Every structure is written in structure tokens, then in C-alpha cells.
Amino acid sequence: MGQFVVIGLGNFGHNVAISLFEQRNQVLAIDANSKKIEQIKDKVTQAVVVNVKEKEALSEFISNDIDAAIVSLGDKIEASILTTLYLKELGVKKIIVKAINDDHGQILKLIGAMEIIYPEKEEAVRLARRLTVPNLIEHIPLASEYSIVEIAVPDNFVGKSLKELRLRSKYNVEVIAVKDVLQDTLHLIPEADVKIKPDSVLMVIGKEVDINKFKV
Amino acid sequence: MGQFVVIGLGNFGHNVAISLFEQRNQVLAIDANSKKIEQIKDKVTQAVVVNVKEKEALSEFISNDIDAAIVSLGDKIEASILTTLYLKELGVKKIIVKAINDDHGQILKLIGAMEIIYPEKEEAVRLARRLTVPNLIEHIPLASEYSIVEIAVPDNFVGKSLKELRLRSKYNVEVIAVKDVLQDTLHLIPEADVKIKPDSVLMVIGKEVDINKFKV
Ligand SMILES: Nc1ncnc2c1ncn2[C@@H]1O[C@H](COP(=O)(O)OP(=O)(O)OP(=O)(O)O)[C@@H](O)[C@H]1O
Ligand SMILES: Nc1ncnc2c1ncn2[C@@H]1O[C@H](COP(=O)(O)OP(=O)(O)OP(=O)(O)O)[C@@H](O)[C@H]1O
Structure with missing residues (x-):
């Protein structure tokens, strides 16, 4: 699959490394702390102790056929800035960095x-x-101003058909699926005469501004 | 809207507090560090310096009509475990805690x-x-085994209609929208005769196992 280098094995780095490996990528994990290397070496392709501020030491493990670091x-x-610089000079095409604040992020981008x-x-x-809209289960922002929301059906929807609810004409949103929470099933692109049962969740797609009217 | 208490203003806590406030909720922010309180007080309803290990001090600010802490x-x-215990005893209905590892999380749940x-x-x-599937833009897991994926169209799809691609019969996935990346538009629940243009992104819904066949 892909070839990846993960530098820094805190909570985030450790989990990126093992998730990438679980998805059958080649993963080299690097950290200055030998304990971290010890804990991860069976869950990645290779794990090495390196102080990444030492360019010589780092370059030994970095080639330009790495897909991303x-x-x-x-x-x-300082270490993250130096490392980003070195990786760039060593020809790594895609460098992804976890930043601790906006200034840090801006510098790394430059x-x-x-x-x-x-x-x-x-x-x-x-x-x-999720907390602000109590029946909102998930809000997934998409391209431009569109979103998908999962909304638990309000009581006054129960027993009505999608056609009767007239969501498209009233709110300009499309129901792309109806989830039955108890049976844990999903009915994709349901017909207009499907009746809403209690304990169902509507998956709705539409523009942010229309979804906000619909959510309330 | 809702009434919330945010305890602990690290990166996560600080951002939860200000995001909740931006969405017009009432937000009380608590931290033992007065600098953190100083930085946040204009971005939330109220911010107070409290050492939450002192139950007396904490209870002064906690009532049971809080929606979530x-x-x-x-x-x-230790502080997070004590705080969770106190909040439970003070009648807070919903307690959400950021844990640093699985053991920590398990204890908090108990x-x-x-x-x-x-x-x-x-x-x-x-x-x-996102890194493992190069043309995968987003992978959104849903109920049971379903997911939504956004996939950049492979070259061999361009010029064909959705009907010709027969995604439903071949892969058992449904195209819920086609995104035009250049024009930044979204065409919801497209008709079967719509032709795929280059630079389009398909939003597809289906079971994980079918999506994985389709992604490759
Ligand atoms: N010069 C260096 N060379 C190699 N590894 C380093 C260097 N400096 C720090 N590290 C490693 O980076 C890791 C950073 O982990 P730490 O937990 O501090 O970061 P974090 O990104 O805040 O963690 P989390 O991902 O849990 O939020 C540590 O494992 C540390 O050993
Ligand atoms: N007993 C306490 N009472 C109140 N606040 C406390 C107490 N102990 C710690 N805190 C606060 O909790 C906050 C924890 O922030 P810290 O950055 O360590 O946590 P974090 O959750 O790892 O951060 P992040 O959210 O950035 O990952 C600090 O602002 C600290 O002042």
C-alpha cells in the first residue's frame, strides 16, 4: 500500500502509526525515547530510536519514495520546525504536522x-x-455550504410518510437514509411513502442554512 | 439554549468552551490556573478560578439544571476521577470526560x-x-456497518453515466451526490443518466465491506 514515516509517538503519533499499519501500509516509527520504540515495535513495520534534530541521523531513514511523513x-x-525543514530537503512529498497552536501551525506551513x-x-x-443540538447525532460538513446531519425524529414526525412531511419543499433538504435505531438497520434513499417509525433517525443532506432551519 | 460547565482549559477544554458559547449556549469555564481564566473570560458566559478537588468550592458553581459538564x-x-464523582453526586445528568488512555477511560465510566x-x-x-486511500477524501462511519465515502472519480469513470457504471448492481453502493470540485457545487441524488465529469467527487453510501471493494 503506502509508505509512511511517523515521527513522535505521543498519543496522536502512536495511534497514527498503528492505524496506518493495521490498514496494511508500511510504517516506520521514530522517537528519541527508547521506551516508546519498545512499546510500538511489534505494531509497525520498523521502529527506531533517533533524535530528529540531528539531520544526519534522520536522513539515514528518509528516502524520497515515502508517501507522507x-x-x-x-x-x-523547535524540533518540529527543524524536522519539517529536513524532511522537505530530503524530498518527502507530503509532510503533515500536529501543531499546538495557530502560530506554530503558520510557521510550519511556511x-x-x-x-x-x-x-x-x-x-x-x-x-x-453534538451537545448544542440535542437530537443531532452527527453533523458532517461537506463541500461548499452542504452538510449531512443525522437527526432523531421529533415526535410530531412519527407515523407520517416522507411525502407528507414534504421536507424537500418545506426545508430544501433531502433524506438520504432512515436509520432504525433498535434494529440497527439503514434504509438508503427511501421511497416517499415510507412511514416514519419512532426510534428512527433521519439522515438528511442539504445546505447549512437550510439544515439549521430544519434542525430547530 | 443549553447550560454547560467546562472544567479544565487545556487545548481541548478551551475550544469546547468557546465553541459552545459561539453556538449561543451558556458556558461556565472553570480552571485552577488564573491565567487560563483571564484568557477565556471574554469568550464565555462566566469563568472562575477553582481547584476542583475541593468539593465545597466546586459545588458552589454546580446546580442540577446543567445540561452537561x-x-x-x-x-x-486523580483530579478527573474526583471531579466526575463530585459532579455525579451534585446531580449533573451528563458528564463527558477527556481521558488519556483506556484504563483511565474505563475507571471514569465506572x-x-x-x-x-x-x-x-x-x-x-x-x-x-485518509492517507491510506489516496483518492478518499472523507470516510464517515454510520450506523451498523454503513459508511459514506467521498471519492475522487478514477479516470476510467469519466464520461460515463451513473447508469452505465452500474454501481448499485456491481458494488451494492448508492451515489447520494456528485460534487463538482472546480465549481464547488453539489448535485444531490443525481439522475441515472448524469455523466461523470473530470474533477468530480462521488459521495457514496453503502456497507463497509462493499465500500472497501469499491474503493480499491
Ligand atoms: N528531538 C526529538 N527526536 C525524536 N523524538 C522526539 C524529539 N523530541 C520529542 N520527541 C518525542 O515526541 C513525542 C511527543 O509526545 P508528547 O506526548 O509530548 O506529544 P503530544 O503530541 O502532545 O502528544 P499527544 O499526541 O498525546 O497529544 C515524545 O514521545 C518524545 O519522545
Ligand atoms: N485540580 C484542578 N482544578 C482545576 N483545574 C485544574 C486542576 N488540575 C488541573 N487543572 C487544569 O486542567 C487543565 C489541563 O490542561 P492540560 O493542557 O494539562 O490538559 P490536556 O487535557 O492534556 O490538554 P489538551 O486539551 O491541550 O490536550 C489546565 O489548564 C490545569 O490548570
């Missing part, structure tokens, strides 16, 4: 990181959204 | 936390999936 060195800002990740911030925003 | 105290495992969050692990799994 993922760097997550926690609050070691140095050559292709993508900056803020795991805590991204999960935080997701959680806040 | 979000606890993220980093590696202070104490009474309703939901455990592992932000770094969840983002890591998402990233690993």
Missing part, C-alpha cells in the same frame, strides 16, 4: 508542511456541535 | 461518566484512513 513532537516547537492538524481543537468543535 | 484535566487522573473522549486517538484514526 507525520510529525507530532508535542510542545517541542517551512513546507502540507497539512497542519489540531486534534484537540477539531474534536472540541465536533463535541460542541 | 465537560471535564478535561490532562494527565491529572465512576459515572457518560461519555469518554480520546481526541488524539480519534483524529489519528481519521488521518490514517
Whole structure:
């Protein structure tokens, strides 16, 4: 499959490395801490102890046929900047770095990181959204202003058919699936005469502004 | 809207608090560190310095009409366990805690936390999936074994109609939308005779096992 290097084995780096390996990629894990290397060596292709601030040592393991390098060195800002620079000079095409704040992320982008990740911030925003709309199970933003939302059916929908609810004409949203929570089944692109049962969840796609009217 | 208490203002807690407030909820932010309180006080309803291990001090701010409490105290495992216990005793219905590993999470669940969050692990799994399937833009797991995937169209699809591609009969997946990346538009539940253009992205829904055959 793909060839990846993961540098820094904190919670994020460790999980990226083992997830990539589980999906049958080749994974080289690098960390300065031998304990971390010991814990991960059976769950990746190869794991080596390297201090990545030493360019010589790092270059021994980096070739330009690596598909991507993922760097997550926690609050070691200097180390993450140097590593990004070295990886760029060693020809790595795609460098993904976990940043600890916006300034850090901006610097990394200027140095050559292709993508900056803020795991805590991204999960935080997701959680806040789920908590704000109580029957909202998931809100998945898509292209441009579209989203998919999963909404538990309000009581006044139960027993009505999709046709009677007239969601497309009333709210300009499309029901792409109806989930039966108890039976854990999904009915894709349901017919207009399908009746809503209690304990069902509607998966609806539409523009953000229309979904917000529909959610309330 | 909702009433929330956020305890612990690391990266995750801080972002949950301000996101909840931006979505027009009432947010009380708590931290033992006055600097953190200073930085956040204009971005939430109220922010107070409290050492949450002191039950008396904490109870002053907790009532049972809070919708949810979000606890993220980093590696202070003892503090997070005590806080969860106190919040439960003070009648908070929904306690969500950021855990640093599985054992920590298990303990919190036994104490009474309703939901455990592992932000770094969840983002890591998402990233690993995006990197493994190069034309996969997003993979959204749904109920039971279903997922939605966004896939950039392979070259051999271009110019064909959805009907000709026979995705439903060949792979048992449904195309719920076609995204035009250049024009940034989304065509929902397209007709079978719609032709695939280059630079389009298919949004496909189906069972995991069928999607995996389709992705390759
Ligand atoms: N110069 C270096 N060379 C190699 N590895 C390093 C270097 N500096 C730090 N590291 C490693 O980077 C890792 C950073 O982990 P740490 O838990 O601090 O980061 P984090 O990204 O905040 O963690 P999490 O992913 O859990 O949020 C540690 O395992 C540490 O050994
Ligand atoms: N007993 C306590 N009472 C109140 N606040 C506390 C207590 N102990 C720790 N805290 C606060 O919890 C916060 C934890 O932040 P820290 O950055 O360590 O956690 P984290 O959850 O790993 O961070 P992140 O969300 O960035 O991953 C700190 O702001 C700290 O002041």
C-alpha cells in the first residue's frame, strides 16, 4: 500500500502509526525515547530510536519514495520546525504536522508542511456541535455550504410518510437514509411513502442554512 | 439554549468552551490556573478560578439544571476521577470526560461518566484512513456497518453515466451526490443518466465491506 514515516509517538503519533499499519501500509516509527520504540515495535513495520534534530541521523531513514511523513513532537516547537525543514530537503512529498497552536501551525506551513492538524481543537468543535443540538447525532460538513446531519425524529414526525412531511419543499433538504435505531438497520434513499417509525433517525443532506432551519 | 460547565482549559477544554458559547449556549469555564481564566473570560458566559478537588468550592458553581459538564484535566487522573464523582453526586445528568488512555477511560465510566473522549486517538484514526486511500477524501462511519465515502472519480469513470457504471448492481453502493470540485457545487441524488465529469467527487453510501471493494 503506502509508505509512511511517523515521527513522535505521543498519543496522536502512536495511534497514527498503528492505524496506518493495521490498514496494511508500511510504517516506520521514530522517537528519541527508547521506551516508546519498545512499546510500538511489534505494531509497525520498523521502529527506531533517533533524535530528529540531528539531520544526519534522520536522513539515514528518509528516502524520497515515502508517501507522507507525520510529525507530532508535542510542545517541542523547535524540533518540529527543524524536522519539517529536513524532511522537505530530503524530498518527502507530503509532510503533515500536529501543531499546538495557530502560530506554530503558520510557521510550519511556511517551512513546507502540507497539512497542519489540531486534534484537540477539531474534536472540541465536533463535541460542541453534538451537545448544542440535542437530537443531532452527527453533523458532517461537506463541500461548499452542504452538510449531512443525522437527526432523531421529533415526535410530531412519527407515523407520517416522507411525502407528507414534504421536507424537500418545506426545508430544501433531502433524506438520504432512515436509520432504525433498535434494529440497527439503514434504509438508503427511501421511497416517499415510507412511514416514519419512532426510534428512527433521519439522515438528511442539504445546505447549512437550510439544515439549521430544519434542525430547530 | 443549553447550560454547560467546562472544567479544565487545556487545548481541548478551551475550544469546547468557546465553541459552545459561539453556538449561543451558556458556558461556565472553570480552571485552577488564573491565567487560563483571564484568557477565556471574554469568550464565555462566566469563568472562575477553582481547584476542583475541593468539593465545597466546586459545588458552589454546580446546580442540577446543567445540561452537561465537560471535564478535561490532562494527565491529572486523580483530579478527573474526583471531579466526575463530585459532579455525579451534585446531580449533573451528563458528564463527558477527556481521558488519556483506556484504563483511565474505563475507571471514569465506572465512576459515572457518560461519555469518554480520546481526541488524539480519534483524529489519528481519521488521518490514517485518509492517507491510506489516496483518492478518499472523507470516510464517515454510520450506523451498523454503513459508511459514506467521498471519492475522487478514477479516470476510467469519466464520461460515463451513473447508469452505465452500474454501481448499485456491481458494488451494492448508492451515489447520494456528485460534487463538482472546480465549481464547488453539489448535485444531490443525481439522475441515472448524469455523466461523470473530470474533477468530480462521488459521495457514496453503502456497507463497509462493499465500500472497501469499491474503493480499491
Ligand atoms: N528531538 C526529538 N527526536 C525524536 N523524538 C522526539 C524529539 N523530541 C520529542 N520527541 C518525542 O515526541 C513525542 C511527543 O509526545 P508528547 O506526548 O509530548 O506529544 P503530544 O503530541 O502532545 O502528544 P499527544 O499526541 O498525546 O497529544 C515524545 O514521545 C518524545 O519522545
Ligand atoms: N485540580 C484542578 N482544578 C482545576 N483545574 C485544574 C486542576 N488540575 C488541573 N487543572 C487544569 O486542567 C487543565 C489541563 O490542561 P492540560 O493542557 O494539562 O490538559 P490536556 O487535557 O492534556 O490538554 P489538551 O486539551 O491541550 O490536550 C489546565 O489548564 C490545569 O490548570
